[in-house]
Structures are given as structure tokens and as C-alpha cells.
Amino acid sequence: MASQAGAPLLARQDDETDDFDETRLDDSNAPLSDNDQKQSGRLGYFVWLLTLSAGISGLLFGYDTGVISATLVSIGTSLSNRELTSIDKSIITSSTSLFALAASPLSSILADRVGRKPIILVADVLFIFGALIQAFSVSVTHMVLGRSIVGLAIGAASFVTPLYLAELAPAAHRGMVVTMNILAVTLGQVIAYVIGWAFSQYGSPAIGWRLMVGLGAVPAILQCLLLFIMPETPRWLVKAKRSDEARAIIQKTAGSDPVALQMVDNVLKDIEIEAREEEDNARLRNGDGKTHRSWLVGWRELLFVPKNRRALTIACLLQGLQQFCGFNSLMYFSATIFLMLGFTVPTLTSLTVASTNFIFTIAALLLVDRIGRRRILLYSIPFMAFGLLATAFGFSASGTLTVAARGNELTQSGAIFILINIMLYVAAYALGLGNVPWMQSELFPLNVRSLGSGLATATNWLANFIVGLTFLPLMDALGAPWTFALYSVVCIVGWVAVWCIYPETVGLSLEEATGLLEHGWGVR
Template identity: 55%
Template sequence: MPAPHEDVELDSMNDAAAEPLISNRRGFPNDARDHYDGDEEERRGQVDESAVLSPGLFIWSLTICAGISGLLFGYDTGVISSTLISVDTDLSSRLLTTVDKSLITSATAFFALLASPLTGVLADQYGRKTVILFADVLFVLGALWQAWTTSVGGMIAGRSIVGAAVGSASFVVPLYISELSPSPFRGRLVVVSTLFITAGQVVAYSIGWLFSERMHGWRWMVGLGALPAAIQFVMLLFLPETPRYLIKAGRTQQARMVLGRVYKTGEGGQELVNAVLRRVEKEIEEEEDAAGLRATPGIAKSGWRAKVGRVQDNFAQLVVVGGNRRALNIACMLQGFQQLCGFNSLMYFSATIFRLVGFESPTLTSLSIAITNFLFTLVAFHYIDRIGRRRILLWSVPIMVIGLILCAIAFRFLDLPEDEAASTTSVVASNKTWPLVILISMITYVAGYAIGMGNVPWQQSELFPLSVRSLGSAVSTATNWGSNTFIGITFLPMMNVFTPVGTFALYAGVCVVAWITIWRIYPETAGLGLEDVGGLLRDGYGVEDSLRKFNERRRGRGL
């Protein structure tokens, strides 16, 4: 694995090679662009958000409304655990097989994977708010489809529709919140969306427990997901688009009005609004200069050809420009490891695991996992802007490793039954200690996950400049859902082939690799404005520089 700054020279060469491809759409000479780069520190100094002492009612209202998508995300991924053990023979008049369970579970993640890049493009073309509204429609349709279906194929289709909704909402909600939040509170406000996800999982397990003993109760479990989506759809109609998207779309006056409500800081508020507007507009000018160079001279594009061209330009910028590419590397790395560490195997199959090891009420036992996830996400909410994204990951991943290793050791001393139906009598009768150790080890693992890995990857939008922010966030979210699909479809077969001991030991190994990678390439971005983060990644991963500046900011705040 390369050292943090080994690729600086190569990326600089690639960036330089890309320069001749740039033609100047606005007619600015190239030395004007150099002037902007030379003025970078001066422009940054014009925006001081330290006067914003709290997010304010407006920002909290936006965050909570957008966070309902997180509630739906958590509910729809958590409710399947209870559903799988409650369906019985209601689907296709037979018991679910291992293949049925794997396909029903992984369909959500697979269609989230397909939807993420597409809705990333839509978020750039039609706005962040529009994509959230579109996701709400899919959430309602998917929930009702699942509630009414009578076949395994119909259930897979319903889960697929929900997956498209989850894939759309999972990247655009953190993006929406991030683009509206004052930088001192951005980390915590994005964590609120994750807090809603964990709350959704708690609600899912609670509903699962309440309806698990009722005939066809699983239909209520999946169908109730339509209600929050319908409520959010109505609420969101009265909320604004993000100011950064509005500026990019040329609706500057609307953006000014939204920013005026975001930075309501008394007499200095209007100056801060003007400073943010200037900074975003200059960033857009620089990015459009670069993107416009890829247009063929003398050929004007319009209509759908122009839109296709812009998408192609954005993809090119994302891959060719060194800073963007490094941002994509970090975001995809974090999102991939978030899933490959095996967490969602617990969300999808915790009830199955607890029934296997002999707990009499597996759904109720699974609720302890969801509650742990919720409570320790509150810890992340409190500390993520105070101690930083990088440090909170480096401290919490070892806790995950300890939990996974302890779980693997506990499974080593359990004689598991050949079939699930025999699990309650054989395991409980032989030993009550090791199932309890498994529960404690899983709670430990989930606590570590919730503090760091469950939250920090969703800060991904702050890594990207405005021109590729939506697309970069969508691609990295697709990495998340691709990894999620892999985990969902392989967990039960891995438990059979590698045994639970090997499966959980493998997840522990993934966490170790994640820790090393984070230590080497992930810079500290806490407290930086959205337009400032790109400076860290321009010439390398900027780990040492970011830590030095973060410590200076902390000392300046007396921390």
C-alpha cells in the first residue's frame, strides 16, 4: 500500500497533462485561473463561520425532515430480519429456502447499487430535493407491493423497488444536509441522518416483535414503511433546495434567501451570506472553465446532447483531476469497508443468528442490537466535530475487531444444530453461557461500528468540489451498495462453508485492513468549509497537513 503522499508526483503529472484539454468557455485567460489559485488563502479568509453559535430552528427543521429518509432506510433494512422468520409458508405456499432468503435480502442492496449513480446524475440536473421526493414515491410503492404480494418473486420485486428508493435517499440526504449546514456543525447534522437510520432499525425490530406472533403479521411489518414516506413527501414540498445547487443552477437570488435563513447571525449575517455566495460562485467559475475545455470548439450543444455532454464532463473530471480522484478513492474506500466489515449481516440476519444459537425470542434479542446502534450513534453525534472524523475512526475500529474476535471464539465452543428448527432445544439445553457471550460480543462490535464506521463514510459529500459532488457521492454510495449486496448474498453460504468461526474472523481481518488504510490516506476534514476541503487533496492526500490545521483549529477554540 502506498504511503500517504507517494502518488503526489504522478497525480500532478496527470493534472498537468489534462490542462491542454481545457478550453475556456467563459473566455478567461488561463493566467486568470492561476490568479484564482494564487488568491486561495485570501478567498478562504473571507468566510468566517465561527459567529454561527448554533444551527438554528430552520436548519434543524430541514435536517429532521430530510432525516425521515434515513428512518425509512433503517426501517426497510432492519424489518427484513423479523420478516424472514415470520413469513412461514405465506409466500409461494412453502417455507423459504436459504436461496430465497439471500435473494430477498440482497435485492434491496442490488437495486440500491443500480439506482445510486442514476440518481446522482438526476440530483445534478433537477436538484437534491427532487430526488428525495422521487425516493418517497418509491418507498410507498415498494412497501405496499411487499404487503400485498403472495409469492417469493413478488417479494423480491417489492424489495427491489424499496432498494431503488434506499439507494437514492442514502446519498442525497447527507448531501442535502451537508450543503445546507454551517461548517462548525456539518458533521453532527449529517450524523442526524444516520441517527434516524438507527432509529428506523429500532422501530423495525419493535414492530417485528409486536407483529411476530400475529397471523400474516409480517405484511404489517413491511407495509407500515409507506407511512413515513408519505409524511415526508408532504413536508418536503414546503422546504427549499440547497443554496449551492441553486447557485449552480443560476438561481442566485433564491440561494441568497436560503443562505440568509441559514446564517441568521445578526448584523454580520448578510456579510457572511455575501462571502459564501462569492466563494461558491468563484468555485463554479473555476470548475466551469475546466469543464468547458472539453467541449469541441465551434460546436454548440443543446438539449439532451448538452446534458449528456455535461454528464460525460463530470465523469471525466471525477477521474482525471487528481484531487477529485483522491476524494473518490477515500469515499469509496470508506463506503466499501463500512459494508465489508459485515455489519449489515447482523441487520439482515440477527434474528436468524439468535434463533440458531438458542435464544427463545430472537426478534426481541435482535432489538438489543438496534438499540445499541442507536445509543452509540448519539456518541458519534456528540464527538464527530469535536475530535474529528479520522480520529473517531481510528479509535473505534479496534473495538469492532475485539467484538468480532470474541464472537468467533464463542462460536468455536458451540455445537450448532444441523437445522434451525432444532436450535432452541439443542443449544440452550447444552450451554447457556456461550450464546450470552455471542450477544455481548455483537453488542461490543455494534457499539464500535456506530461510533465511527457507521457514520463517518456518510460525510463523503464534503470531500468533493461542487461540480462533481453529487456524482462523486453517488458513485461512492454505489460502492457501499455493491459491497452490501455481496454481504447480503454471501453471509448465509459463508456461515455454512467457512463456519461462523471463519466468517466472523474474516470480518475482523477486513476491519484491520480498513484501519491501516484509514491511517494512511484519510485526512481530517472536521471544521473545514465545503469549499476548503478540496485544497487538502489538490497535491496529495494531505494527511499530515490536515492534522496540523485541525489541531490549530482546536487550540483556537480552546479545546
């Protein structure tokens, strides 16, 4: 079975990454080695087009999570004829992550039944409705309804887009293609911050915030149109017994690359073998000769088959770590933090967080398939821990500061020191933890890929919800130094866990990557 070749391939890839034998291209009859398969060519225009089209979901995810911070400060008395209370603000903000949390496992079950593409469409429809309800809302209840619908859309999109891209991308570029989606998320956040800042400075606040949230409908409408040219993934088609269509799509994603074109049949065969093996195994496990894959069977296979359980543990660990390291407390509350630090235009300063995240995600895009997922995490997390500790030190050196004591401005050099260390932390986050967890689907075999990715995505949203809800109370209860030190401890513990259980999957086909966890954690 193809996937079992995973471990030996892993051992080879490190030293052979750069020596692709070009002479093979001349000999079209020569059998392709596994290594050649991984080295195959440039990314064809079709895959680029798909990445950009699917990336609109990422853009919406980022825009809708980023826009809330400026919206909250601009709403004024437009809802329910009164100023928003803190409770209103918390409910409006957290309803999105709560509904995203509910949507991800649900959409994972649906994505197995009806395909990956229809879920993208459903998410778009929800994005459009959610944007319109928010834009026209006249009460806090309407706004919460709109944010909840957007939450459902974000939950579905954040699960299905990385899965869709991972299943379509050629192995050698999978990391880059999935990271492109995260780049779109971070770009969406930058756009939301810029628009939020511009409207808060120059527009009429009463109308401005409605435009801000309403604008979210536009990319969703565009993506609905692009869906006409976006295919279903070959992996789902094989599972649905539509191998001919799957073959045509693999061929299209190979583009004009002669090596990739030669491999079309191999790739299809690998997927078919995996699908058949998983079906046979399910039949054996059910003991009745049938493959009745009710949702209960899927759960059983995910939780009781050791390699699937390992995959789930790793995927949830990475997603939990991505959120519990505290990054989104900056995304949601950086303006509050920079206000505490005495910056005069805190919304502008907080743009540095979003921009650093975006710029270093570009760097991740270029590095992740070269350095590898495991290694990039092991290199970057220590910088995150250091940045957080230094931030904690910066706060503590400037005296105890609580949210209630915002009036206590820090010295200018203290504030700059903290800003620099926050940027260091964000840059290191964007290089690794910001994107690697979203490569989750490559850990799961086809039969539990959708469910496993859905649960890992739900872990992400649960942790996101908890961090969003607890950051300000933690700052009040523990003070800024201990809050940031706590996130630093999470990073250190996370680093040890990554070291112990997350194997390197760079360059492996999806079938090989899942095989790594067959007999243990696959870490060497």
C-alpha cells in the first residue's frame, strides 16, 4: 500500500530535496521514482486559479473576524437606541466563534455525504445572509443573529477550504497551497483593520459600520460565481465511485508539467487503493460484510483505530495550541492593549499586528514546503515564547497594569519595547503555528479525513472562544505580566508536545502522510 511507504520516504526526503534528475523528463518511458513524484514541477495555472477562488473563503474568514473590533467601537447608539454594554459586546463577539464551533463538525459530516464543493456554496450563502442581516440590523438581537449566521459560515469555510485545497493540490505544493488560504485569512484581517480605521477616522460612524459588515457579502457573491469553474476533489469523487471524473481533474491539476502528467494514473491508483482498503477495513470492523458508513461508524473508526486516534490527537493539539497561545487576544483586543500603552491612535498601531501576521505568512508560504511543518514549528515556537516573556517583562518593569488602570501610561520606550516584542511573537506565530495546524487533513486517511478535520477545526473554535472570553478578565485578575507569561508557558508546553508526537509530513502524498501514523507517532 502506498501509504506504508511513508516512513522510508521520510528518511530520504531530507537529503534529496534539491537534486531532481532533469534527464528523466527526456525519457517518458522511464518509471518514476517516488522521489520524482514529490519533486514534480511548478504549480499549474489551474491550481493557481482554484487556490485563488477557494482562497476567497479564507478572505471572508479573516474579514469577518477582523471587522468586529472596529464595528464595536463605531456602533454607538444605532442598535436598540442605546450605547452597547460590555455584555452586548461580549455576546456579539463570541456568538461568531460559538456558531463556528457548532458548524465545523456538522459540515464535516455533510462534506462526506454531498461533497466538499456544496459546503463552500452553503458557506457563501450564509456569509451573504449574515452580512445583510448585520448591515440592516436595528437591535442588538438582530446583530447577534447576523454574527451567528456569519459564525456558521466561518466554521464551515474554515474547515472545508483547507480540506478542499489539500485534496486538490499536488503533493509537492500542498503546504504552499494550504498556506495561501491562511494568507487570504490574514489579508482579510488587514483589509478589515484598514477599512475599520478609515471609516472610524473619516466616515459617518452611524452608516460606516453598516457598510463595513455589509461589504462581507461581495466576495461571497463572487465566489458563488467562481464555483461554476471549481471542480469537486478527486479524493471525494473516488469515494463516491466516480473515478473517471477524478482522473480528469487530476489531469487538469497536473497542467502541462510532463512529470505530473505521467503520474496521473499513479495518483489515481493510490487514491483508489486507499479508498478500497478503508472500505474493506470498515467492512471487517462492522463484521457484517457491509460498509454501512453511518455517522456512528465514522466516529468509531476515528476514535478506536489507533492511527486515526493519533491523527486526531495531533490535529487537535496543534489547533488548540494555535489558539491557546493567545494570538487572537491580540487580534481582537490589540487596540485595547495599545490604548493601555498610551499610543495615540491605537487602531492604527494595532494594524501592525495584522500586517506583521500577513507579511510573515507570505514568508511561511515560501518556506513551509522547504523547511517542513514539524521543523518550522520547532524553530518558531521558541521565538513566540521569548516574545511573550519579554512582553510580560516589559509590562512588569513598568509597574502593575490592569485594564481598570488604563490611565497609567507607560514610558514611551517601555511601550515601544512591548510593541517590538509583540511583533516578534506575531512574526514567529505567522511563520509556524498560524498556518501549520490547517494542514490537518493530511494526517487523516480518506475515510475519516472529513470528520477528523471537522473535529480539529471545532477544537480551534472552542479554544478561540475561550481565549476571546477570558483575555480581559485574565488581564484584570492576574495583570498583564502574568497573562502574557501564561501564554508563554502554553507555548513551551506546546513545543514539547510537538517534539514528542508530530511527525514531518512535508513532500509526502496524502496517502503516504497518513501511513506515518500506522505503527506509532512516526517521529524520528
